[in-house]
Amino acid sequence: MHLSTRRRRLAGGLAFITATALALTGCSPIGADGGTSDSSDPIRIGATIPLSGTLAGFGSFLQWGYQHAVDEVNAAGGIMIDGTAREVELTLVDDKSDPNEVTSSIKTLISSTKVDALLGSCTPDLVNPGAVVADSQGVPFVAECTPIEVFKSVKEWTYAWDIFFSVADQAVAPFEALEANGIETNKQVFILHDNGPDGQAIGNEIWPVVAAEQGYTVAGNIEFPADNTDFSAAIQKAKESGADIVLISSITPAAISIRKQMAAIGWTPKVIVAEKGAEPVQFAEALGDLADGIIVGAYWDPSFGYPGAEELKDAFESETGLTSSQHIADSYTAAMVLMDAIAAAGSLDKDEINDAIGETDGIYAVGPVKFDDEHAAKIPVVSSQWQDGVPIIVWPTEQATGDFLFPVP
């Protein structure tokens, strides 16, 4: 009897802890309620986003961009479907920066939440798995935040679409920025890149070719696991190489650690380019003035003058009290493109929505959006540089919002 009571207590205790853990990990989609579809139902749009894990730096901006777009559409009366105005219901699930979580959550959003269409997560690691599931199940899926070549290389898409920049353009941009700003170096670059899909594409294939085309020599190229933390040996090798320029492609925690460890061994290359990881504002917040001078590919600034861009930045900063990021523009645009397509279709038939997405041809907050035959809409790339915690556009010179900082202080 005593043993039985103890077991019950143990089981009860463990059940409580397990239940709490499950509740905290958010195993159910936020606001998911399944249900059938009739004319009074909302239009259901779902997405997974990285609100935790190594890519969390992007997630909060995507969350805001998607939600802001949906709120705007609902405030304007929703979307007319078969002659009836219907509200849009957005279901966002934290994918924890885990591709497996993306796959299972997208399946749940389709089968249980019964979404009419989907939006993407961020980076190829998280976008591609979701796109594959959506494509195979015939659910329209509009993504951003994944370079178009990497997206196109996965498969021939039917229901998945991508609005983002070209990694080839991104690779060329820092060289163009150096040239346009008359920066003189020893023309030697050292490449440090992670082993993610985009890291391998830019680090192993694109940067070496582009560097040679631009008259630069690759003094070394080191690949590391995406979640690596200690880069001291790689940085030592880069220092030994004598290269003036270091090109980095990594996630944010790695980019922060690399810059800190460069400082710790007392080495500052004249030029540091840190793609992907240096994009979120948390990169500059974590590093303080160590972020100054670091170049990162960009695609949006409110000063570019696209419709609604300034208002978007102002809305984000007034609502959150945080510094805005370019990711609010592409996420907002992706959601708007999808909802415009639903409105154009005037129906929740997935094939009709999909056809309407393909017909998109307009200028949105992030810039012009028109999909090519491979379901990708290319956004022009610019180069930005962190200066005093703010990303300053330094190339193209006609779009520059400040002077080029050289060398890295």
Added chain:
Amino acid sequence: MNSIDPVGLANTVLGGALLGGLIALSAVGLSLVLGVMKLVNLMHGQIVVLGAYVAFYLAAFWGISPLLALPIVFVLGFAFTAPVQRFILAPVAKHGEEAGLLTTFALAIILENLFIRFFSGDSRSLDTAFSRETLAIGPINLPTIYLIGFAISLTVCLAVWMLVTRTSFGRSLRASSEDPISAAIVGIHVSRVRWGTFALNGGLASMGGVLIALCFSFTPSSGSEYLLTAFAIIVLGGLGNIMGTFVGGIALGVIQSLGAYFMGDGYRTFVGLVMLIILLAIAPNGILKRRRSL
């Protein structure tokens, strides 16, 4: 592979040794808990991360330097983990080792998600004036923060070693570790010793988290990685062996640095774990115990 630069290699190995010694502080408590309580504490990594967050917010809100905050972090880490042991782990410990292990696993998930809920998923980092300084010894350049962290870790490890070997609490701790039933018979309050050991682990792990965050970045999800590193260190150094843990940290740092230098950073963890397996085959009780036996 490129030609070997002796100075670069020396910089890498010495830096690895210092960093390994620094990280060892985060593993000492885990070794004690495993040795005394026979508990595989799967929430250890989250306690390390908790220490980093405490120091981060002490710096952000009160401007307290992370190094000066170490005693505060220790106290808060101790105070946080003491009730966890008393009210959660002690009751389930009666039901076998698996219950404790599963409970710490659940607590690890809860803690990680609480970090996300309260601190966001953003990457953070700690900074001091020393983080950007380098100490030049001839051609060798050593990061000042590594040296400071190494010295702090060594000092704390020595203090813990003194506590374990020269105090009555230490005698009780060792007795409870060797034979808890006999220890209880001779009047040692074993449950109190376990409580103190787990809370001490909390304080030490939290301090270790501060030192790690001074060198790297951290996120709410960083705990599992720190747990793996700590396990490798304590296995290398010998379970329950305080100074063995410190030496184990240095050894792991050197092994990983050599692997990273010659094979690339992608092989850092791989080389470290392969060498760990080889060393364990030769010295299954850890480096120092093997040496003593010779």
